[in-house]
Amino acid sequence: GKRKLLDSLARYADHIDATFGPEPGKKPGYPGHPEIELALVRLYHATGNRRYLELASFFIDERGQSGNGKEHYYDVEARERGDDPAKFWARSYDYNQSSKPIREQEKVVGHAVRAMYLFSAVADLAGECDDASLLEACDRLWDNLINKRMYITGGIGPSRHNEGFTTDYDLPDETAYAETCATIGLVMWNHRLLQFDGEQRFADVMERGLYNGFLSGVSLSGDRFYYENPLSSAGDHHHVPWFECPCCPGNVARNIASIGKYFYSTGPDGLWVHLFAGSQAEMLVNGSVVKVKQSTLYPWDGAVGIELELAQPQTFTLHVRVPGWCGGSGGSQGFRVAINGVEQSLRAEKNGYLAIRREWKNGDTLAYIMEMPIQPMFANPAVRQLEGRVAIQRGPVVYCLEGVDHGNIILDRIAVDTKDIAGFTVEQRPDLLNGVAVIHGRGTVINEPTSESLYSPQAPSVSEVALTAIPYCTWDNREPGEMRVWLRAK
Structure with a gap:
């Protein structure tokens, strides 16, 4: 119930809103490093003040606008401070995803962390504003990233020069940059996309990033870190306690604290299980409390036990992801399911999830065994x-x-x-x-x-x-x- 920090953040956002926007007297600009957009959406959720959502929309819509007599905002800003826009070190506004408006972008370019934070906010706004054009942009950019620009570990961004992307299929292993923060951003973006239609492909990317490119960024002792995560080393790359630019340690801590929200969600027709690990959660399903508990040694073993606790019997659909590596992407069935010890004949739905609709009772169990070749x-x-x-x-x-x-x-x-x-x-x-x-x-x-x-x-x-x-x-x-x-x- 304490509001001191929230109120101070709201005052800060009010100042930004008074400074930037389309209205006369305000600056028609947007941040060089996107992230405030997704923060403004969260502030809107916390306060209910729609001005914060509208400001986030302005930053997204205005970004990269130029042409037809309109000068790029960063060019205007550079001249105002006495700089020559042609001497911008990156030589292109691809670096901060502002070379063109988001709805026109075809490829994932520039600084990888900037891109992931921007795309996360775009997904947020697509949902909040029911904007199909923003969701289409996300889908197009997702396809380019996952199928042409992502490492097998879920790392993204091969280049040290711009801490980001180069060209399609440019994925060197020994010089891979693959910043830890970029993989965290990849997980954040895919978690948002997962909320639209519950498609397994987004949870698969989350899982690939979490178990590989993210966890490699922190030592098992939890006090040493990687900024970059190559896929080959001659023995000269090691975890260190801190960095001159220490974004990754704090981001690692934030991601670990956020992991719980990635595992489960609810929808109009039931409960969704997206990721697997020993865990438990209490959620509202159709207005009633359902406790779900997972018991498993995953990812070292593919056997997952799910137990439900309900105050009274309830009919709903339990959606359980079938990972792409065990048949969830249209391959051969690589899993078995039993409910209360009785084997079931089930297939993944088009979205890559099992959809088990029944009357669930207190103590019901689901044994889900995924083959792990x-x-x-x-x-x-x-x-x-x-x-x-x-x-x-x-x-x-x-x-x-x-x-x-x-x-x-x-x-x-x-x-x-x-x-x-x-x-x-x-x-x-x-x-x-x-x-x-x-x-x-x-x-x-x-x-x-x-x-x-x-x-x-x-x-x-x-x-x-x-x-x-x-x-x-x-x-x-x-x-x-x-x-x-x-x-x-x-």
């Missing part, structure tokens, strides 16, 4: 840096090799037969890295050369080698050394 993963051939490479994934978790498990072997010299990967074995290791599932297999390694010649007509010899793969999100938590996600394929 070890899968070889290949990049689109257009990703030139990953041609002839293969990655290993099990469930939502991307794996890597780490030098500490492979002696003095240079990891880039290791190759695996892609046909063998599905037959690799899984070992649960409660004693390792806070308890993970590791993968064991065999490959080959190029032997040390027999001469010092830089070039030779003779192919190098190879030897067989035992491999141990660990979850990518846990690397650099033991001895310093090499790491590699993408291995040579044969």
Whole structure:
């Protein structure tokens, strides 16, 4: 019930509203680093004051407007402070997503964190204002990002120069920037898109980001961080306690505190289960309290137990996501379901969720078992840096090799037969890295050369080698050394 902080934030927003806007006497501008837009929507929810929603809409609609005699606002602003707009260091307003209005943008460009915060606000406004054109822009940009510009870990933004995007299919592994904050923003945006029609594809991206590109950004001790998250390292990239620009540590803490809201939601016809982990929540379903509890070792095991507690029997639909990696994207059925111990014959709906409608009673249980095969993963051939490479994934978790498990072997010299990967074995290791599932297999390694010649007509010899793969999100938590996600394929 305390309003002191809320009221001070409202006064601050009132000052911004008095300064910016379309009205005479106000500046027709918008922020260089988007994020206030999504904050204004949240402030509208907290206060009910529609002016904050309208200001967020103005910032979104005005961004990138120019032409037909109208000068770009950043050009006007630069001249007012005595700068030459042509000397803007980034050389393009793509950097802050203002080269054109959001409804006209076709590709995800510029600074990755800026883009994710902007798109999150666009999704918010699409819902609040029932604006189909904003939702269409989100869908178009989502398709470009996920299918042409995202790392397998859910990391985004390959370039250090602009902390962001370059061109389609440009996804170098060793020099990947993939800022931790950008993956957090990716999760935020997809969580918002998930609320529209409950499409599994958005929850799949959230899960990929959370279990891989986000968790890699913080050490298992919780007090050391990555700003950037490459997919290969020669042994010179390590978690550090702090940064000159310390956005990531605070953002990691915020995301961890927010994770609970990502797992469940309610809709007009029932309860939705989007993500899986040991958890419990109390929610209103059709006006009545429903307690839901998950018991699972996920993501190391695909068995999930769901138990419901209700004061009285209630009819509603329980929607449970079927991840794309186990059949939720139209592939073969890779799961089993039992209700109160009785096997059910169920298929995923078009949106990638099970839809189980029945009268639910107190103590009802759902046993949901997802198969977790070890899968070889290949990049689109257009990703030139990953041609002839293969990655290993099990469930939502991307794996890597780490030098500490492979002696003095240079990891880039290791190759695996892609046909063998599905037959690799899984070992649960409660004693390792806070308890993970590791993968064991065999490959080959190029032997040390027999001469010092830089070039030779003779192919190098190879030897067989035992491999141990660990979850990518846990690397650099033991001895310093090499790491590699993408291995040579044969």
